Amino acid sequence: MRVLLVCPTALLAALLAVAPEVASAQMKLSPKAAAPGGVETRYFTSIDGLMDGNADVILKETRQGKTVTAATLDVCYPVAKNSDRKDRFVVNLQVAGQNLTGTTQSIGEKAPVSVKLLRKQSGDTFEFRGQISIGQVVTEVTSPDNSDLSEREFQDNQTSDDGITPQPKDFTDVSPEAIAVKVKLDAATDFLKSLRGQAVEVTLASLTVGCDALRAGEQTINMSVDPERAGALLAKFKATPGVTAAGWTAGMTEMDRTIRFAAADWRTGDKIDKDKLGNAVLKVLMQTLGGKSGTSSWNPNTGKLKVTMKRPNQDFPALDLTDTIEVAGLVSPDKPGATDKLMLWIGSPATTTADESSGAQLNLSDDASIDEEGDQPDDNGSIEALAKELRGQRWDADKSVWK
Numbered sequence: 001m002r003v004l005l006v007c008p009t010a011l012l013a014a015l016l017a018v019a020p021e022v023a024s025a026q027m028k029l030s031p032k033a034a035a036p037g038g039v040e041t042r043y044f045t046s047i048d049g050l051m052d053g054n055a056d057v058i059l060k061e062t063r064q065g066k067t068v069t070a071a072t073l074d075v076c077y078p079v080a081k082n083s084d085r086k087d088r089f090v091v092n093l094q095v096a097g098q099n100l101t102g103t104t105q106s107i108g109e110k111a112p113v114s115v116k117l118l119r120k121q122s123g124d125t126f127e128f129r130g131q132i133s134i135g136q137v138v139t140e141v142t143s144p145d146n147s148d149l150s151e152r153e154f155q156d157n158q159t160s161d162d163g164i165t166p167q168p169k170d171f172t173d174v175s176p177e178a179i180a181v182k183v184k185l186d187a188a189t190d191f192l193k194s195l196r197g198q199a200v201e202v203t204l205a206s207l208t209v210g211c212d213a214l215r216a217g218e219q220t221i222n223m224s225v226d227p228e229r230a231g232a233l234l235a236k237f238k239a240t241p242g243v244t245a246a247g248w249t250a251g252m253t254e255m256d257r258t259i260r261f262a263a264a265d266w267r268t269g270d271k272i273d274k275d276k277l278g279n280a281v282l283k284v285l286m287q288t289l290g291g292k293s294g295t296s297s298w299n300p301n302t303g304k305l306k307v308t309m310k311r312p313n314q315d316f317p318a319l320d321l322t323d324t325i326e327v328a329g330l331v332s333p334d335k336p337g338a339t340d341k342l343m344l345w346i347g348s349p350a351t352t353t354a355d356e357s358s359g360a361q362l363n364l365s366d367d368a369s370i371d372e373e374g375d376q377p378d379d380n381g382s383i384e385a386l387a388k389e390l391r392g393q394r395w396d397a398d399k400s401v402w403k
Contacts, residue, residue: 039064043154044146050132050139051077056211061148066121068095073115075132076211079108084208088215089113089134100130107214111135160212162220166247168336171343172395176227176332177302178251179234180206182220185213187242192221194240199301200225200233218244224251226303227332228272252304253330253345257383260334260402261392263342272331272342274298274305281329281346282307284389288382289325289349305329313353321364322356325349327382346386348377 044059055077062070071093079087091104091113100117117130128143149157164180165173183191188209195202203222213219225233230248237246266277278296286294291309298305306328313321328347333339355361387394393402 039069041151042148043151044126044148045154045157047075047128047141047143050075050141054078068100068119071095071100073100073102074215076214077134086209086211086214087111088211091115093117106134109135117141162245163249164220164245164247165249166245168248170335171248171253171332172255172400174248175251175253176230176248176343177224177253177304177330178222178249179225179230180220180222180247180249181234181237181243182218182245183240184242184244185209185217185219188219188221191240191242195223199229201301222249224302224304226299226301227330228303231336248336252328252347253343255395256397257347258343258345258395259383259387259390259392260341260343260395261387261390263333263340266342274331277331277344278305278307280389281305281344281386282309284385285309285325285327285346285349285382288380288385289327290380291325303330303332305331315353319355319362320357321353321362323351323353325351344386344390344392346379346383349379349382351377 040063042061042063044061045057047055047057047059050057055075057076058074060072060074061068072090073093074088074090076086076088079085087106087108089104089106089111091102093100093102093115098119100115100119102115104113105111106113111134114131114133117128117132120127120129124147125144126146126148128141128146130141132139132141162180162182164182168174181191192202192207201224203224206220206222209219234246234248237243263272266273278298282294282296285291285307286309289309290311292311294307294309296305296307306326309325309327311323311325313319313323315321327349330345332343334341334343353364353366355364383394386392395401396403
C-alpha cells in the first residue's frame with residue numbers, strides 16, 4: 001500500500017509524539033479493479049505524516065464504480081507530546097464530487113474536529129489535499145500517490161492476537177505466573193480498582209490503551225500472580241462484569257531453563273513446600289556458583305523465587321572484593337488443574353561486585369554487558385545439577401517433549 005503524506009504545522013509538531021501503532025499497515029498492495037458500476041468498499045489504512053507520523057488512520061470509502069458515495073475517517077492519535085495515552089475521532093464525511101468534509105468531536109478529550117479534503121484519482125493512485133483540525137491544531141494535508149485496499153485485504157491486516165490462552169494443556173507455551181484479562185473499556189477502571197490490595201502485580205505497560213483497544217472497545221490487562229493461585233483467580237475474573245476473556249499468556253519462563261519433576265516429595269498437603277524447595281535450590285546453586293553464604297525467599301504476590309549468594313571475587317584476590325549473585329526462579333504445577341508433576345524455572349545468574357571490607361572501601365563501577373550475540377552469563381552447569389538433585393526432566397526443544 002502507498003501511504004498518504006501530510007505536512008503537519010509547527011503547533012502540531014510540538015504536540016504529538018511517536019506511536020508504535022502506526023507501523024501496522026505499511027506494505028504496498030495493488031488495488032483491484034471493481035466490476036464496472038459495482039458497489040464496493042475500499043480502505044486507506046495510513047496517512048503517514050499526520051500528527052508527526054503518529055496517527056493511526058483508517059479512511060473507508062463506499063464506491064459506485066469510481067464514484068465515492070460515502071466515506072468515514074477514523075483517526076487515533078496521542079493526546080500530547082511524549083504521551084502514550086491516545087484519543088480518537090470517527091467522522092462520517094459528506095461527499096460532494098471530489099470534496100470530503102465533516103465535523104465531529106474526539107471521543108476522549110471531546111475536542112472539536114473538522115475535516116476538509118480534496119480527493120483526486122489518477123489511474124490506480126489517489127491524491128489527498130486539505131486540512132484536518134483538532135481543537136486549535138491544524139494539519140495541512142498534502143498527500144499524493146496513494147493506493148487503497150479491498151475489504152478482504154483490509155480485514156486480513158486487522159487480525160490480532162491478544163496472547164490469551166484460556167485453557168492451556170500445559171505450561172510449555174504459556175508461563176504459569178503470567179495471566180491476562182480482556183475487559184471492556186467502560187469497565188476497565190472498576191476492574192483495575194478491584195485489584196487494589198490483592199496479591200497480584202499488574203504490568204504497567206498494559207495500562208496504556210492503544211489504538212487497537214480503542215477501536216475494539218476492549219483492553220488487555222497483564223498480571224503476574226503466584227501460579228498456585230492463578231487458576232482460582234482466573235475463574236473469579238471470568239465471572240467479573242465487563243471481562244470478555246481471561247487466561248494464561250507469555251511470561252518469564254523459558255523451557256531451556258526449566259525442569260519437570262515429581263511433586264510428591266515437595267508438597268505439604270496440597271501446597272508446594274516452598275521453604276524446602278528453596279533451600280534445596282540454594283544448596284545446589286551455592287555448589288555450582290561457588291557461594292559461601294546465601295538466602296532464598298519467595299515473593300508473596302507472584303510466587304517468584306529469589307536466591308541471593310555471596311562469594312569472594314577472584315579478579316584481584318588481594319583486594320578481598322565480594323561478588324553478590326542473584327538468581328530468579330519460579331515453581332509451579334506443570335499444567336493447570338490436578339497434576340503430580342512440578343516445574344522449576346531458574347533464570348541466569350546476575351553478579352555484582354563490591355568492596356565490603358571494613359574501613360575505607362574501593363568504589364567500583366561495572367560497565368560489563370551481555371555481548372552482541374546475546375550470550376547469557378555462565379551458570380556453571382546449575383540447571384543440570386538441579387535436574388539431578390530433583391531427579392527431573394529437561395525440555396527437548398527439537399522434539400517438543402520432556403526428556
